[in-house]
Every structure is written in C-alpha cells, then in structure tokens.
Amino acid sequence: MLSKFVRWLQRRLFKQVPEEPFNLAEKATKPGRLKISSNLNNNLARLQELYYRCDDTVMRRFEIGSGRLGGLIVYLEGFVDQDRVSEIMDGLMLLSRLTDPQCSKMKAEQSFDLIVNQCLVAGETNLVENLQQVTQGVFRGELALFINGVARAVLIDLKGYEHRNVSIPETEVVIRGPREGFIEELVTNLILLRRRIKGPQLKVEKIFLGEQSATAVAITYVKGIADDKIVEEVRRRLKRIKIDAVLDSGYLEEYIEDAPYSPFPTVGNTEKPDVVAAKLLEGRVGILVDGSPFALTVPHLLVEAFQVSEDYYSRPFYASMTRLIRIVAFMITLLLPAIYVAVQAYHPEMIPTILVVRMAGAREGIPFPALLEAFLMLAIYELLKEAGLRMPRAVGQAVAIVGTLVLGEAAIRSGIVTPAMVIVVALTGITGFVIPPESESIAVLKFPLLFAGSFLGLFGVMLLVFVLVAHAVSLRSCGVPYTSPLAPAAYGEWKDVFIRAPWPLLQRRPGVIDRQNLRRQPAEQTPQPSKGKSSRLPEKNEGSPDEF
C-alpha cells in the first residue's frame, strides 16, 4: 500500500521529461563547415545570406593597393575598436608595397601572406578556412579580412567595446583591504588576478560554453599548488556542460555543483580578485566567466562561510573575535526562532521566571499561536528584504518606513505580535547578513527548523539539526569533504577556523585541498630581539676609536 503510494508520489513529483537529442547546433542558423571560396563575390553573397537581418554587421568591399586586389572586411559595429579598423583600412588601401613592380607579379595567395605577415598592425591574427570560424570570430569582436582569389580569411582581434570600470564590489564590503572588484569583462578580470599572482605558474584555461552565448570561461589555478586531480575534475565537469547560454557564473555553478539538491552551497563565489587569489594560493580552482563579476571557486567548504578576506588583513585578535561572532550569528539566525517557539510552547521551565511571566503577559490577547506569529513575521521580513532589493531607489524610503511599522511598534500595539517575537525576528534578520555565503541556505533552512521546533519542541530542533549535520558531513566538494577540517578533524588547521592565527603561524596551506605544496612560508619569521649587542644603543665601554 505504502510502496504503491510512494511510487505514485515519485511519478508525480519527478515526472521525467523525455530526453531529446541535444542538437541546438542544427536548430541555430549556423553556416556549417563552409569552405571559404576564393571568389570574393561568392563569399560576400554567402555572408550576406548568413547575416540576413543582422544589420549591425558591417561588410565593406574595398580595393587594396590601387585596385590590384579586391578585399572585404566584415565586423560587428561597436564590438571592435573603430579607430583601429580605420588604421588597418588605411594601411591596406594605401598599401604602396603591393604596387611595387616586384609585388605586382605576385599571386593573390602570396599577397595575402604578405599582408598578414607584414601589413597588419594588430596583436592577434588568426587564419581560418571556413565561414563558420569567420562567423565565430566576427561575433566575438574580431575583424575578418577576405582577399579576392584566396580561399582563406584572416581574423584580426580588434575587440573594443564599452564596459564598466573596475569599482568597489557591493556585496563584499571591507574596511581594510583591496577595494577592487571584478567587472563583467573577462580580460580585465584576468588581469586583476594576474596582478596578484605573477608568473606563468598561474594558469588560465579558456573554454567557450553555451551554444547560443559562446561565453568565454576561464579556469584558473596555480600550477604546483592546486591538486591536478581537482583541476582535471573541474575541467571535466565544465567541458561536459551543454547549455543554451551562460549569462552569469550562477548558471555554471549548478552544473558543476556536487550536490545541487543540498541547501549548502558546494561552490563558492566572490566578487573580489584578492579573495580569488588567496583561494588559488590555497590550492583551489577559480572559474571566471565572461559577463559575470562573480568568480566561482572550488572546492568550497563550510568553514569558508566564516572566513572573510578582512580577517586576513586585520590584526589576529580582532579577526578571531569577529570570526567567533560570525559563528554565533550563524547559530542565532538559524536556530533562534525555532528555539524561541519550542521553548515557550514546550519548555517554559527553561526560561527564567521573571522573563516567562513577562512573556506570558505579552502573549495575552495575541490571536495567533506563537508558531504562526513567528512564521508571519519571518515571512514578512523576507518579503520586505526582497522588496527592498528590487524596488527602485527612489521609493526605497517609503518601503523602509512601512517596513519598520509592519515589523515594529505598530505591529505590537495592534496586538498582532509580541515584542519578544519582534526582537527574535529582528535578531534573526540582522544576524542573517553576517555570513553572506550561507545566507541563502539559512533563509531557506530556518523555516523547516521553526516547524520542527513547534511540532516537536527542542527534540524536533535537535532532530533536524542532527539531520542537517549528517547531511553536511556527507557532502563533498570536488572530492574534498565539505565539513573538513572540522570533520574529518584536522586539528592543525583549526587555527584558521574558529580563530585566525597570526600570519607567521599559518605556515601551511589547508592540507585537505592541497597535498603537494603544503609549506606556505618558512617558520620563525617574527622579529626577535637580536642576540648580540644592540646596534642602536651606543656602548659605553667598547666605543671604537673611529667614533671619536
């Protein structure tokens, strides 16, 4: 009976979409592997057909070297640097060398090589033989040059388009530490990273993902520090992805995650190049996606939620304290509503007498049970948060005022909620922001915990916490246990978990991620008083004669 029901439920819940052969390439109007014709007119006609109604493509025929050769350039308006295009055109059209008698006897092929090798003032050129490659290049901001009589084309990288400047990231604000944040442009982002780790040991592997978007994705790691197995794993996972488009790194996150159904994130993200650099130096792999200011890092462990870049820039005592506060905040935001409701409904003996009397007095005349009260307030809080995030700046103040009324004094006065509940929800809300990497999972998890607490009391809270812990322990991120170094315990690494030990003591990289190049820096680097005589204080008895 039950198994039948379960099967029915499975069918209902997980109705499979019949697998379709994944064939976006054919659907899209791609030119296929079309050879470039040696006849320029054929190519032009072909391209015009391909770029039908792509009015932002520019196809211009011109003559090279006083009409000796017919040329064609193709590019996307606004995607290439217009000044550079004119420069190149300038050079080609007025190309005097081709008018030389010596050159005039050259065949088209030879002229083409001459042009490519000697006349194109550009960094990256690429010779291609079919129109598909041409199209790919053109739509990535390259300029294609065809010459009549040559069955090849050259792609010249002239990318130049508008993008945002590097600015302070809004999600990860620091008081002390670098302020630079990634932008939407991959090249700039890679430079931000390169500036922090210098040398060829920082590897950048580019692949293009997305049938429609063909987004450039860069896998970055430090050779010699990152575990090759992890790098290979990331490479494999990324290359496997067949996706329509990659509009943000979030798209990839869900494809490379170890446990997409888990509330815990197993892929980290950050907007700060210094954070990525630090993670790469711990042996992690960074994934930068063109068009997204958020870089992904794997493996991502639970403890990373409590490690903030500023911990490593400010002094260790303060950093350790704030880290402990973050852990406490994590507990509060996750458990406080659940424990509050559980204790007051099942275990009032746990509350000090005077407080319990106050709470009972406040609850008198409240129409809803504490569970509903808590649920309502939490839901309203989430709603306000969402509204505050989405609304245009101009109406922000209005929402803020209404929000304070709803979640504050007015709600208490109208007898809908108790003051204690407002405090609980407000605390939960505030502490939820202390640990941004886990804030999403917390926002989701606190509701089940609340229900567990109100259905089964503290026993229920404990049960669910147990389930969550068991789940977290079972997770892996790219082969690394998610809860390490807590479980499996690596006590040596705890000096960067609950506290942040001074830098001279953090001599080893996290061993769970990086097994080959553990030593970060040599020991014994703290300044010591010199063993010999101090050089700064004049010696009374042993003054050398030179001093006099």
Place this chain on the structure above:
Amino acid sequence: MKKQLSLLLCAAIILIVTAGCWDYRELEQRGLVCCLGLDRAAEPGKIKMTVSVIRPGEVSSDTGAGGVVRSKAAYYTATGDTVFETTRNFLMQSSRRLFWGHNRNLIIGEAMAREGVFNVIDRFVRGVEPRLRSWVFVAGGTEAKEIVETVSKMEDGPGAELDALIKSSTSLSVVPQVDLKLFIERLNSKTAAAVVPRLELIRAGEKTDAGDYPGTSGPAGAAEPKRQRLKLSGTAVFKGDRLVGWLNKAESRGLLWALGKAQSSIVVVKCPGDESSLASLELLELISKIKPEKRGNRIVITVEVQTESNLVEQQGTADLATPEALRSLERRHATVVKNEIHATVKKAREYNADIFGFGEAIERKFPQEWKELESRWDEAFPELEIELKVKSRILRVGRITRPVGPR
C-alpha cells in the same frame, strides 16, 4: 535519491500530521504556579491544595494605570483524594492548566506535617514538571492556605519574595535552607531526620517579637492598608515523615554550626573589660566536622567547629584591639557557639530525631558496628555521647583599632 527523498517527505508528512504538537501549549494557556500550600481538608483523608498562580497580564502591564493596583497573583483552593487528582481539580476553577516548572515554594501546613508527608510528597518528585530546587517550608501555627494567600497578595513578584527571603537568610543563618531535593534525601534516610524552616504568619496589628521584624510600617506608614507578612522563625523537626517539634532561633543556629551550614552570622557577646556593653562578631568562615570515635566499646561523636570572625561593632569604650581582649572575645564567641549546639543537641534528644546525621557519620566510619546499632538507633541516639570542640578566631577589627570616643 528520488526514492529516498520521497520517503523522507512521506515520513515528514506522517510525522507532523499524526504525531506533532500534542503537547504544544501556548504560554498564556498555562497557569504559572509560584507557590503551593498543602493542607489536610476538613473531610478526613482528603487533601487541600492552595496554589498561587501568577497573573502575567498584571505583572507586565505598567502599574499604576487607573490607580487600581490588582494583586499580581490569584490563589485557588481545591480538594481531592490524591495530589494529582487535586491538581486536575483546579481546572474546574481556572481554564489554565497549572504549570509547576516555575514553582519555587512548597509550603506544608502544620496539621498535615504532623500527620506525615509521605502521602503527598511523592507526586512532586515523580512528576517531570515540579522542580527539586523549590524550597520547602512548614507553616507554623497556621494552615499553608493562609500563607499562600498572603504570598499571592505580595506586591513585588509573588513567590519571588519568599524565594528572596530564604536566600537572604544566609547572611543571618538562623534557619536551614531546605529544598525539595534535600528534604527527600533526609526522608529517604533510615535514621537521619529532616528539618525544614518554619514559616510564620504575622497578622497586621499583631505584636511581634521586639526587633525581629522592624519596619512593619512601610514607607506609606499608617495610611497603608493592614497587611499580613511572613516571617522565617525557627525550624521544624521531622521524625520519619512526621513533624515532631520545633527549634527556636538559637537552636536552629546551633544545628547550622554543627553541620557547617552557617555562611554568615552575627554573634553578639559582652565586651571583655566592660561587661555592660556589647560587641558584634560577624562570621566569615566555618569549618565543622562530625567525627565518630571508638572509645572502648562505646562510640563517641566529636563535633569539631572552627570559626573565623571579624569584630564589626562594639559598644562602650573598652579597647578591644589588644591581644588579650581578642583572646577573650574568641573564648566568648566559642562559648556562644558551644551553648547553642548544646541546646540543639538537647532538643534533638528530646525529639529523638537525628537531625545532625550522626547515624550516617557512624555508618561511614564504622560500618560493622553500625549494623548492630542501626536496629536500636531510636534507643541509642538519645544516649549517644557527644563531645564538642569549638575553636573561634577573630581575624580583623575593622577600619579603626580604638573605639569611637575621647581618649
């Protein structure tokens, strides 16, 4: 994975729908008991219970609004055959189910105490809600009901006042502090007798012992309505589960001296060299040992008491800061302690109640002899030889060495 998930989902639904929240009770649906009185009912064999239930609304609302001050607790009385039945009988008077988790005072009426408490105490140990840390009192001369009523009318936090009263008694040490756990431990013992502080009701206008309860006129003076007050006065001595008699203030302190339970206490002695004036000595440290010894075939109990005190006050002008005077003060202090313990021992023999736990001390030291002694402990205890050794020391004399006055 999918199968697991759906199973989990089913389990959660079944769990919540069938098992969840059967015990869920909002705070405002609970009657928070802050004080409990146990009496014999008029009908024979029945129990009368009086509870003081906090009115949370009155406590948390801003007082003084409208000028009407309602008392912060309500009291209810119910009768029944057993304690548990009686607690449920309260539901006929109040919709709120009584909650015992915050009860801090258990008051046993004198009549009930004399009849025996075994029949009523079980529920308070067996049940999960009542706390073993709640204080136990015996209502002296009245029914517990009257005391609970008085407690209910108290202004600052009903129940809390009684709690504070017994807690602050540590700085006087004239009554033992007994919580339910200690009471039960003594009741469980075959030989040791339980002691419980005696709670007395002072009716308004009634004469009290001079100086014992100063300030019966509060800040509002005579205009204040006549109110009843509570007072800790002495100790109730149990034999088995029955109340057999009382110890007065000095005898109660004698008990605490012997047990080493006095934390701070004031001993008043005459000043050496000026017998007409008095000096106060404040106890700082007390170490007591009860040592059974074998002398021949007799067992003698030696009670060793060491005290350390400060001279905190003196009357008159005699110079007490001399070594001789201090030695003399120490001797006088020791005499007071000795006399008080003697008085207690005398009372204990009279009631034949081993309130000191001598029997247990012998059992620990001489288990073989105890086997023989245990069966005839009731006869042996009053005959037991008890030796007292009291050493008193005075450590400091305060900020001045010479008394105030012209030299």
